[in-house]
Amino acid sequence: MKIEFLGTGAGLPTKQRNVSSLALDLTAEIGSVWLFDCGEGTQHQILRTTIKPRRIDKIFITHLHGDHINGLVGLLSSRSFQNGESLVQIYGPSGIKTYVNCHLSLTGTKLAYPIQFIEVEDQSYYETKHFTITVKELEHGLASFGYRISEKAKPGQLQVDKLLAQGIKPGPIYQQIKENEQTQLPDGRLLTRADFLGAAKPGKEICVLGDTRHPHKFAGFVSDCDLLIHEATFSHLDVAHAHQFYHSTATEVALLAKQANVKQLILTHISARYQGDQINKLADEAQAIFANTLIAEDLLQVDLTNH
């Protein structure tokens, strides 16, 4: 499980930062890549990574501003030419279906695969075999959402010592014991799995929030997550400007991370007004409050496997 940042700028692309997109690469876990937002040029950024577009099977759109979605139809279209044949599910605010379909029909684009649109609301909840997805409405002037992706707990390891102590030797029986609640041995004994498993391993919890102001309001939603990815368009020196345009400051988000007891914070969606040393100052501003903070940059990869 890793995160790859494809665009970490705000509003306009610059030479340093493309507009918003990031990939949650679950190739190792379930063979999938999940995308969060898809600003213009996202498919171009993907060319600079090892991500295979055909593996993208869920796309989560936080809100319908152009710098978060103007690359969506191009990506869907190119995926069709790159052997993408499997269903893509697009989660997003009401309007996302009209946006994509209007675009596809006017450009005469036919995709080689089906799309399922899932228009989300505050507190929407979805479940897959390995994950749950919870949605929270934010505060951005138009509908903007955060997504909490929770990996389900993995069963503990089989405690081989205990099995050997009972005279049960390694073999296919171990797999049976692991996979079933109870297993009858050839000698008639009935084993209960729970007695031979170590503690379940909790899954990772990742929160990706769209553009918003007043991030402190979402402490409950992001509480105790392993990784919070949040916009910090501005420094707190520009807090009035941030509020006026429904954005957050690095200070506000660091306070949220601290209050919500998250393990790591990555700030993204950085205004082009901050360059070079000002980025270090933005990091200092947040780290003074919440030490485990990073400022994202384009193509930054964060491996969460052994996080």
Next chain:
Amino acid sequence: MKIEFLGTGAGLPTKQRNVSSLALDLTAEIGSVWLFDCGEGTQHQILRTTIKPRRIDKIFITHLHGDHINGLVGLLSSRSFQNGESLVQIYGPSGIKTYVNCHLSLTGTKLAYPIQFIEVEDQSYYETKHFTITVKELEHGLASFGYRISEKAKPGQLQVDKLLAQGIKPGPIYQQIKENEQTQLPDGRLLTRADFLGAAKPGKEICVLGDTRHPHKFAGFVSDCDLLIHEATFSHLDVAHAHQFYHSTATEVALLAKQANVKQLILTHISARYQGDQINKLADEAQAIFANTLIAEDLLQVDLTNH
């Protein structure tokens, strides 16, 4: 007057070639830049040039396929943040207005300037102070157009020798003679401008054609132009494929250039199947028929001022 190629690939962006767009830079002549097509990432390519988005005041869309227009709304939106306040005229096939407006309204984008949509048809004709614009419908499975941009002739130079021979000495009177059909001298003589001007200087003629098959059909439209910019998605080795997908081959376009007596040919919209030495072979294929042929590449500039 110069041409700058912003995207010279076909269908999908690659690391070498972005999808279609080119700029006709008229900054020196009339302070404007005119754009032809606007594939995804065009605004990113503009960041690598000296083009100022606020100077783009006409955009000509050849057809509504995504690789020719998916960057349009992003560019319009960014222009708004980059001090673009003047009218933009968008010429394109029927549907271009719905496409842009659907996009702007669903993304909640408000521009700081007005847009005028001009939906073109076969043989549409427009005139500005310095140029005429003629439109030709091509053959691409959906409505696709070519644009012929004709600079109006510039008046000839004042023939100073003739004026001196008449005893008229240099001074503000020269400007008057140049600007008016007739000028009365202080001594009462009436001069007719035509008698003192050299030959008018013909303007440049540039043809930019959208995707099409059977380019020979458009020889009349492009005849005798200074520069023909035409797609050559495929080599003639793939001619059946080209016809099937409504595209042209390098050979076909070189034959058109020869037949139509154009001065220079630039081929663009090159399929990603041709890389490295295959590009040289594509050039050889065309140059064997029409010597003054170039294969465009991204960010290629062609100065037409002293062409």
